Amino acid sequence: MNTSSILEVWDYCVGKNQTIKGAALASLVLNEANHSNIFNWSIEKRDVALFHVRKMLFGNRFNNIAHCPKCKQAVEWDFYFHQMEIPILIDTPDNIEIPIDIPNYHIMVRLPNSDDLICKEEIQIIRKCILNLKDFPEGTFNQKIPDDLLMQINNKFNKTCKASNISYHLNCTECKHEWDVVFDISTYLWKEIDQWAKSFLRQICLLAKAFGWSELDIINMSENRRNHYLNLLNS
Known part of the structure; x- marks a missing residue:
């Protein structure tokens, strides 16, 4: 993972939806531009990859801020990579098959992947994840998935996933309101990379104007040399 590859992924992601962004950002852990195979990874494996990418780029500490839904007060909290286990x-399989047995139904499901999430409709996502759908009469689950089956599927997904199922219970110090927030590593990492990339491009612009260097010349400089030249411009 180098500066050029991070900028290339950032450039590709601008304007894309979050599902595509997540797969592209996860490709950084593999040091390859092709992220088509990551669309077949479960969201859990994708998010495991995103946590490792984030650790490599920005460190172990995760700073978070949320706003109380009742009084809008900002609430900050931190956690660390090692706390997430x-x-x-x-060691993370590309996907996981899960058996579910309830009265009238014996099904095998897999965790959703990025390709599934493009559907957006929950019923379509679940249908794509049922591995033995052909064992049921044609059209089964086209319109509705029974509530008890849907609950079992979602419970199994939540128990199986760690990186993709993180939430925090927050307390507002101002109004004492309590609520739960979901932590989404894909959204979190994209915001950080987007901020970093825009800041880095501003540095490139300043150095190119001052010294006439190309973008590639500036990218290939060490961080120490870039900072030294930037400090000279500000002195």
Whole structure:
């Protein structure tokens, strides 16, 4: 993972939806531009990869801020990478098959992947994740998934996933309101990379104007040399 590859992924992601952004950002952990295979990874494996990318780029500490839904007061909290018990990527399977047995139904499901999430409709996502759908009469689950089955599927997904199922219970110090927030590593990492990329491009612009260097010349400089030249411009 180098500066050029991060900028290339950032450039590709601008204007894309969050599902595509998540897969593209996860590709940074593999040091390759092709992220088509990551669309077949479960969202859990994708998010494991995103946690490792984030650790490599920005460190172990995650700073968070939310606003109380009642009084709009800002609430800040932190957590650290090691607290999440994120597994090593190589130990995380591309996907996981889960059996679900309830009266009238025996199904095998897999975790959703990025390709599934493009559907957006929950019923279509679930249907794509049912591995033995052909064992049921044609048209089963086209319009509705029984509530008890849907609850079991969602419970299994939540228990199986760690990186993709993180939430925090917050308390507002101003009005004492309590609520739960979901932490989405894909959205979180994109905001950080977007801010970093825009800041870095401003540095490139300043140095190019001052010294006539090309973008590639500036990217290939060490961070120490870039900062030294920037300090000279500000002195």
